[in-house]
Amino acid sequence: MTSPSNHTLTFSNPDDPKSAPREAARLMVGTDLAAEMVAKAAERAKALKDATGVEACLATVLVGDDPASATYVRMKQNRSKKAGIGSLSVVLPAETTTEELVAELRKLSEDPKVHGILLQHPVPAHIDERAAFEAIDPAKDVDGVTMHAFAAMAFGEPGFRSCTPGGIIRLLEAYDVPLAGAHAVVIGRSPILGKPVGMLLLASNATVTYTHSKTRDLADIVKTADIVVAAVGKANFVRGSWLKPGAVVIDAGYNENNTGDVHFEEATLVAGLITPVPGGVGPMTIALLLEQTVAAAEAQTTTA
Template identity: 50%
Template sequence: MSAALIDGKAFAAGLRDRVGTLAARFEAQVGRKAGLAVVLVGEDPASQVYVRSKGKQTVEAGMASFEYKLPADTSEADLLARVEALNADPVIDGILVQLPLPDHIDEQKVIATIAPDKDVDGFHVVNAGRLAVGQPGFVPCTPLGCLMLLKDRLGTLAGREAVVIGRSNIVGKPMAQLLLAESCTVTVAHSRTADLPAVVRRADIVVAAVGRPEMVKADWLKPGATVIDVGINRVAAAEPGKTRLVGDVDFTGASTVAGAITPVPGGVGPMTIAVLLRNTLVAAWRNAGQPLAPDAI
């Protein structure tokens, strides 16, 4: 059997188009563009690539991108002051502080300083709480993107067995909350899980968010399972000196057992940025006093 490919890249392009239509309407009605501020501290090359790509896609969707590149030795106090200035700026609808931050800066403190209604990453404890109790708020982009792909593929998720591997605050935990809200039976596995292959074998839906290259093997999967691979791992390529990206799932093997699977690259990654634009647009309409209907986009 050969799994269907879940084309996150194509789905993300469609989502960006829908965002673009509503962003144009926002500008026409409100008289300014929806605005996203991205703050990058330091020169991590991978972070620089993501930030550039976010800025480009923000502009392509008809929104305004404000980029703040701060030196690696920026003090925590200066970063907090920058975030507070963005909180107070009426042309900024969404704020993203690229993670990870340098070691001398407390990430939790920075996240706690972002105004919850501009927290388009959904990392603030207020938004995590809203998600946990089922109130409207911002949901982290990566898990929301995974959920969109799953619903597009499977329709209703109610009653399905879902296993999320990973329990980080930015992917695993919010992913589990979203699947629970869709009435899946959810298991969250992590590094202390006993017999992970046996746990994964129960799953109709597997979301792997671990950060270990090709860890999930074909014989861990229930035949026909839907597999969402969040992992972004850079490994050595066959050609000396070159690298390539692989996920947390052994894609080639898993494709012979799964019903459907996301590739890396071209799966969850592009969805993350498209959902960021979506969340920014939702923030903009709300900040302008005309909130969109919950299922508008």
């Protein structure tokens, strides 16, 4: 992919008014890059099937009937089909117990026809989500939700990345955002988004500050960031006045009415680059999921 950047990005100095950007932020759109990633995954899936007869297969597990979760699962299944990746759908009732869910995930982990497993989250509150995630074979954890995946990201070892954090890094790289030496502030500390994206940024030689609901003087900390990753789950939470001029803003939130965690209208007047919602991080998440599913199928077929 030809880089979407028109020039090499440099970060501004908030103490030097001459360094402030004079134009509205450029958009970091994930749609085209994601489409390219999916097309390449489809080519690899076809090559695998042609050579071995094995069709890469992603199993999706949905517990309950939450409309948003059901929509996400259908979207992922449709994208899988378009990429030539098989899809196995498992829908369990909302009253499913942790033990029953764990048993289903272990069954899928042992199924040689299944190469990747996606447990749609969040699961109902009565289920131990961590226990469910850990029932997934790390070799099939194409969503990067197990402790094995987190350790691999933290130590820079081979393994599947958490899809949204991994997609964010790929987007930053595509837009030539300099990560080495940059100060990145992550707002949020979930085990499948906030924490792993910080680990991946650290592995790229950024200096990382984690912030969360207990952080004091949050706006002042965000103001020091060259790169802001908003993953807090609150609409319009990050205001434009919090940002350093020219900062790169990654909005990983998705709330009602297609609203992100960043106040987009305010932020575009200050930031240098910003992801829209929708069309920014979201497409990258699904693209990486499919890419990793094909990689899992390739690895399992080679070692079978």
